[in-house]
Amino acid sequence: MYFNNELSNLKDHLLVTLQNNSDVERDRINFILWDLKFLDCFLHLKRLPFASECGMLEFSQKMIEIWKIQSHREPYDCPYWKEVIWKTKQEFRAEYSFPNTSLAANKVDDVSPKFVMEVIDVFVENLNVVVKINDPYSWLFVPEHKEQIEQVLKELKLLRFFVCFVSNKCIEPQYRHTTFYIHALIEASHIAMVVWLHLPVLNGIVNQYLAPSEVSRLRSDFMEMKIKSIQPDISRNNIYIDVLQALKSTIPQAQNKHAVESGIVETPTQNLTVGLSDQMVNLQEMLCFLRDNLIHLPILDLEFHLQDMDSVIVDAGLLIYSLYDIKGEKEDTVLDNMNRALGFDLPRNIEPIKAMVYLVMQKAFQSNLPRVHGLGYVDFLLKNLKDFQGRYSDSLAFLKNQLQVIQTKFESMQPFLKVVVEEPHNKLKTLNEDYATQIIRKAYEVEYVVDACINKEVPQWCIERWLLDIIEEITCIKAKIQEKNTVEDTMKSVIASSQLARTPRMNEEIVGFEDVIETLRKKLLNGTKGQDVISMHGMPGLGKTTLANRLYSDRSVVSQFDICAQCCVSQVYSYKDLLLALLRDAIGEGSVRTELHANELADMLRKTLLPRRYLILVDDVWENSVWDDLSGCFPDVNNRSRIILTTRHHEVAKYASVHSDPLHLRMFDEVESWKLLEKKVFGEESCSPLLRDIGQRIAKMCGQLPLSIVLVAGILSEMEKEVEYWEQVANNLGTHIHNDSRAVVDQSYHVLPCHLKSCFLYFGAFLEDRVIDISRLIRLWISESFVKSCEGRSLEDIAEGYLENLIGRNLVMVTQRDDSDGKVKACRLHDVLLDFCKERAAEENFLLWINRDQITKPSSCVYSHNQHAHLAFTDMKNLVEWSASCSRVGSVLFKNYDPYFAGRPLSSHAFSISRILLNFKFLKVLDLEHQVVIDSIPTELFYLRYISAHIEQNSIPSSISNLWNLETLILNRTSAATGKTLLLPSTVWDMVKLRHLHIPKFSPENKKALLKKSARLDDLETLFNPYFTRVEDAELMLRKTPNLRKLICEVQCLEYPHQYHVLNFPIRLEMLKLHQSNIFNPISFCISAPNLKYLELSGFYLDSQYLSETADHLKHLEVLKLYYVEFGDHREWKVSNGMFPQLKILKLKCVSLLKWIVADDAFPNLEQLVLRGCRHLMEIPSCFMDILSLQYIEVENCNESVVKSAMNIQETQVEDNQNTNFKLILIEIHLFYLFDMKGIESISTDMKEKKLTVTRDVDADEVQLVVEKLRNVAYADEVQLVVEKLRKRGML
Structure with missing residues (x-):
């Protein structure tokens, strides 16, 4: 609708007058626009007789004249102005009545459905404004009965849908359709007229003209009686029936025009007030489900079924509108008569409606599933099916047999899924992965159907049918696998899963340039x-x-x-x-x-x-x-x-x-391109002559771009070194990848095994240029079901194999490895790869980033991102906006935060994050970074497998056990809560699926209750920061966590008898960190952990006897760190022969050690020795000279004799033992320690770490530069002495 010239000029004049006056409220401007829009619509109806007969046109013209007069009055005279408008409309109300003219009299040939919809759209827009106004001083405020307006607004929308539906299905105009459009205009105009006549409402002033009783009657009359549902009488029912019958005959030839079918479904069911039989109740329920799911279908699926759905909708409309004509009659008789008259068999016609409802619901779910899956999802489903049947036995009783069959079917498919993971290069790779994808999709459906049954969100008849179809489809998939002999063929060549990362690790040395x-x-x-x-x-x-x-x-x-x-x-x-x-x-x-x-x-x-x-x-x-x-x-x-x-x-x-x-920076030349490709594929070996030509051709195809070359090398390194395979790569790359690294990334992704695709795309959930902690990444992969279980191996070990495979393909860059075992500790992705992951993940409905400036609104893709996808947010407001539209999202990853919320709990009503999260009912992963503080743990989300967040509370609710699927619980404390002990409820020990529990300084809330509980956390692998005050408490917790691999805990002066008590740690424990809160108290127990590899003790009082007894129990220890330790026995540590046979790294920091006695055969495999702040230590024992495995000694803030002994060890290691890889690092040492050191050949420094390194490379110029640099820093007098000493040695 557009304003006519007269109204447009009036609007402009009024707005200019008001806007030039600062005293005029914005609300008055809004009211003017609102009122003039109605008037404009009323004037557009002047061609129709009903507009004149009911007074609509006359009222509109008079109101325009009043607005013209008002436009010349003083704008600040608000009360008078409002009173005049109110009185005028009061007079109109007394004269107005519903149009009684016949539809035939209003027949106008050129009334188009488009015009009808435009008029209704304006009315809907204006009513929306009224509904949203809550300010009692606003001119558009409705003081009472707003719910009636909301109902009318809903029905106007439905009427608009009906008009749209009819117009889209009409092949050619017919009289009955024009009659329907006129009827729609009359109904909509009447509603609009009543609302327009009612506003504005006067508060107070009107009472001097009307008694309270009259005001009450007025409001009752116009708000409760005249604004009412569109509940047609018999004649109007006939209009609807006639138009639907006409449509029924034309549907087979109708063209699909993407009508919003879901809107029209609600129209016939909205106001059904007659008594209904059970069948009719079921019909109404089915139509509601059809309405709710139609909008979830993508366009292609919608078009495919549109003709069938139109028939269902028309038949349902005919049935229900016909029932409005039979009030007062016996229902059975009426239904028989109606069926004969309309040719409508209710029982028979409900069945196709049922079928359509089921089909639409199923398609709506299936069409929006992500297209990339984790093969571990079946493992998760099988565990949950057993739990569901135990916890919800009543709700699932009627499905017991079907669920048991499904469980058996999925279990029978596990060997096949194992093969898909372990043999990604099988000749039937594509077929295998296609079948695996179909299996995972069926697993998603089972989870949804079971949950819908528990929560009664889907009718029982639909659930039973769906599960039967799933059983049939799984059976069909299995038959196809067996028909192709997929399992038998692939199992013959299954390789050990440990070979997943068979590509040799390459260093990051640069080639070229x-x-x-x-x-x-x-x-x-x-x-x-x-x-x-x-x-x-x-x-x-x-x-x-x-x-x-x-x-x-x-x-x-x-x-x-x-x-x-x-x-x-x-x-x-x-x-x-x-x-x-x-x-x-x-x-x-x-x-x-x-x-x-x-x-x-x-x-x-x-x-x-x-x-x-x-x-x-x-x-x-x-x-x-x-x-x-x-x-x-x-x-x-x-x-x-x-x-x-x-x-x-x-x-x-x-x-x-x-x-x-x-x-x-230039591109690579051809020589550099081939050199880099050869290095990345073959390492230190040379390329076979047979592969050289094709290899050089592939290198040339990479467009001289190093990243493309490295990625292609990753593809080649995973293939057989045969010409035919390399030819395939060359053919797949084609000629289009020049200067386009994205094409190479796409090819690298394409050849990934299906179990690695989800792992790779998940990197898109991380921020650009961020170093990614591997432990956290692997925990997330496991919680997302990306990792397929394998008997005899932990999920963490399998996931590390996945990561090494991606590294070997040059898709992931290593930024840090562990010193002791070489495992990756941190990694990152190149920007190009990260961008690819984000874009491809969005395309596959796998991961969507919702950024602070996100243009797409939740309402525009309500369902497209509502199915098992992962959402990454960077702003809390985005999380609030999207939460209501994403109930089926599997992961919420919060990667940034608004500074307003940093470090404080989101406890206000508007941003209560626990309340917001309840909308994500299928949430499995909640990862909140950057100190987003949750006001409470969302214990209602029982699908959760991973939680990482910050909390302020000093206790956790006992309802935490409701999260019976939880595997990882990481709760960091805010600065306000730091240092306080958090109380952990005994119900945590009922959470038998827990694998990782990380909470700073926690203690059992009720130790007696914990003692009585028989439950154990057999799956728990990492436990960080329990706080113990008694050995008995530690023993109790260790008994309940028998399979721990990593433990960090804090103890406080644990008392025990005179002799050392042996504290038996879990047999699988590999890492143990013990910290004492009261520093330098004796440790009262001896550690027994036969497979322990890493031990860190901090803040204890120790002696040689204790360390000797501990060493006897730690034969496999590889890393020992002693921090802030007070040594007894006159500050002496004796290490006997054969002690610490597997130790590789020994670090002593701020220990009170004075004398260190080490037997010749101790530490036989030591590689690194680090001494920091050992100011009392006299020297490093000379036996370290003979440890052939020693590669590195670092000395920081130790006395002169320690530095000298370190230099002597270096001299022996390098010159006598020919250990050319040996390195000595001296940090923050006083320069006069160098006076009498022999064998100084060169010195270099790293001032950012205040580090001085002594090596065996002779370079007098370098020494001169170092000395000159040292003149500019502290210890100037000492520098001069060093210079003199170096000159005497002939080095300067």
């Missing part, structure tokens, strides 16, 4: 005395970050700078996080004050860098504003400080440049 490296090195070491920015730019995948990191870690470069620091910016960044990253490198983690504001941190960084020569790496800069933020922190004092900057954009590189021109 030698000329570029040399050019950049010269710019860093030479050039201007002032500060300079060495910037590199180029397309993604060229290797900018790898090249920058090589220069940043180049020893010949780093040795010339006092401070080295780096940060990675990325597209979305936090200024404060960048400053913290730089400060951590510049002054050390322990000296950084994270509570400071960004401006204070920037000032601290600037002052830290001011007197020093620094090297800064700023990686992945996207905008000039980043450089504006950071450049002020980098002072220029003409000391040759340098900054390395990488970016994709030339404009950014140019903007940040100072003296040196930006370097545009």
Whole structure:
């Protein structure tokens, strides 16, 4: 609808007058627009006689004249103005009545359904405004009976759907259709007229003109009687019946026009008030289910079934509207008569409606499932089916037989799924994975149907039919597998699952760019005395970050700078996080004050860098504003400080440049391309001559882009080294991948085994340029059912195999490995790969990012992201908006936070996160990062398998046991709760599926209740931070966790008898950290853990006897760390022959050890020795000279004799034992310790860690540079003595 010229001019004049006066409220402007929209619609109906006969046109013209007069009055005269309008409409109300004119008299040939819908749309829009107004002073406020308006609003929408439905199904105009459109206009106009006549309502002033009783009667008359449901009488019923019968004859030829079918379904059922039989109640229920699920079907499925659905809808409408004509008659007689008259057999016609309802519900669910699945989902379902049948036996009683059959069917498919995982290169790979996907989809359906049955969300007849279909489909899948002999064929060549990661690990050494490296090195070491920015730019995948990191870690470069620091910016960044990253490198983690504001941190960084020569790496800069933020922190004092900057954009590189021109990083040449491909595929070996030609052709096809080459190498490294297989890769790559790394990523993804696809896409849930903790990643993978169980191996070990496989394919970059066992501790993804994961995951309905500036609204994709998908949020308001539309989402991953909510509980009514989360009824994973504090644990979400969040409370509710599926519970404490002991209810021990329980400093709430409980947590593998005050409490908890692998706990002065009590830890325990809260109290028990590999003791009083007895019980110990330990026996530690036979790493920090006596055969496999703050230790025992496995000694803040003994050990290891890999690190030592050290050949320093390294590489120039640098720092007098000593040795 558009305003006519007269109304448009009036509207503009009124708005200008009001807007120029600051005293005019916005509410008055809104009322003017609201009123004029109604008037405009009424005037558009002037062609129809009913508009004149009921007074609609006359009222509208008079009201326009009043508005014209009002437009020239003073705008601040609000009470008078409102009173005039009210009185005028009061007069109109007295004259108005429902149009009684015949429909035939109102017949107008050019009344189109489009016009009818436009009129109704305006009325609906205006009624929506009234419904939403809650301010009693608003001119649009309705004081009473708003629910009637809401009901009328709903019915107007339904009438609009009916008009749309009829118009979309009409092949050609017919008289009965025009009559229906006129009827719709009359009904809608009447409703609009009544509401328009009623507003505005006067508060107080009107009472002087009307008695209270008259006001009450007025409101009752117009709000309760005249605004009522569209409940047609007989003549109007005939209109609906006539139009539906006409449609019934034309449906087979009707064209599908994507009508919103769900809207029309509700129309015939809304106001059915006659008495109904059981069959009719069922019919109404079925139509409601049909309505609710039609909107969930994608367009293709909707079109496929549209003709059948139209027939069902028309038949249902005919049936129900016919029933309005039979009030007062006996129902059986009426139904017989109606069936004969309409040719309508109720029992027979309900069956196709049932079939359609079921089909639509099933399709709505299936069509929106994610297309990438975790093969571990069947494991999860089988466990839950048993639990469901036990917990909800009454609700599921009628399904008992079907569920048992389904359980048996799925169990029989487990060997096949195992084969799919263990033999991804089988010739039937594609077929196997297709069958596996079908099986997982059936598992999703079973879970949904069972839950719908428990919660009575789906009718029983539908559930029974659905489960029978599932049984039939699983049987069919199994038959196809057996027909193709898939299991038998693949089982013959099944490889051990341990070979999943058979690709050899490659180091991250760079290949190529030698000329570029040399050019950049010269710019860093030479050039201007002032500060300079060495910037590199180029397309993604060229290797900018790898090249920058090589220069940043180049020893010949780093040795010339006092401070080295780096940060990675990325597209979305936090200024404060960048400053913290730089400060951590510049002054050390322990000296950084994270509570400071960004401006204070920037000032601290600037002052830290001011007197020093620094090297800064700023990686992945996207905008000039980043450089504006950071450049002020980098002072220029003409000391040759340098900054390395990488970016994709030339404009950014140019903007940040100072003296040196930006370097545009070139592409690889053909030689470099082949060299990199060969290195990544064959490692230190050479390529076979048979593969060289095809290999060089593939390298050339990669478009000289290093990232593409590395990814293709990942594909080749997983294949047989045969020409025919490499030819297949070349053919698949085609010629389109030049300068397009996305195409190569797509190919790498395509060849992934199906069990790795979900794991890889899940990386899309992490933020750009973030280092990912492997333990956390694996826990999430397991909770998401990505990991398929394998007898004899833990899920964690299997998941590590998956990760190593992805690393071997060059899809994941390792950033940190464990020193002792080489396992990956941290990783990250290249930006190109991360972008691919996010985009592909969204396409597969697997993962959707809801960002702060998300354009898509929840209502626009209510169901497309409501099925077993994963949602990642970056803003709390987005979480609130989407929660109501995503009830079936499986994971909520909160990756950022609004500063308002940081560190405080979300306990207000508007943002109570536990209340919000209840909308996600199928939630399995809840991962809240960045200190999002939950007000309470959502114990109603019993599907939850993983929770990670912050809490303020000092206790956990006993209802936590309702989360009977929970496997991982990680609750961090806010700063306000830090240090307080959290009470853990005894009901936690009923949560038998728990695998990981991480809560800082917790203690059982009721130890007596815990003692009485027979339940054990047999699946628990990691337990972090229980707090014990008695040995008996520790023993009790250890008995209830017999399969622990990792334990971190705090103890307080555990009393026990005089002799040491042996505390038996679980036999599978591999890592143990014990911390004493009251420092230097004796430890009162001896540790017995036969498979323990890692032991950390902190804050205890120890002696040689204790350590000897402990060593007898720890034959497999590989890592021993003693922190803040007080030694007894005159501060002496005696290590006997054969003690700690498997120990690889020994770290002593701040121990009171004075004398250390080590037998010759002790520590036979030691690789690393670290001594920090051992100021009383006299020396390192000489036997360490003869330990052939020793590779590394680090000494920090120890006395001179310790440093000297370390140097002697180094000399023997290097010169006598020819241990060329041996390395000695000296940190924060006084320089005069170097006076009498023999064998000094070169010195280098790392001032960011205050580290001085002594090696066997002779380079007098390097020593000179180091000494000159040391002159600029502390200990100036000591430096001079060092210089003299070095000169005597001929080194200067």
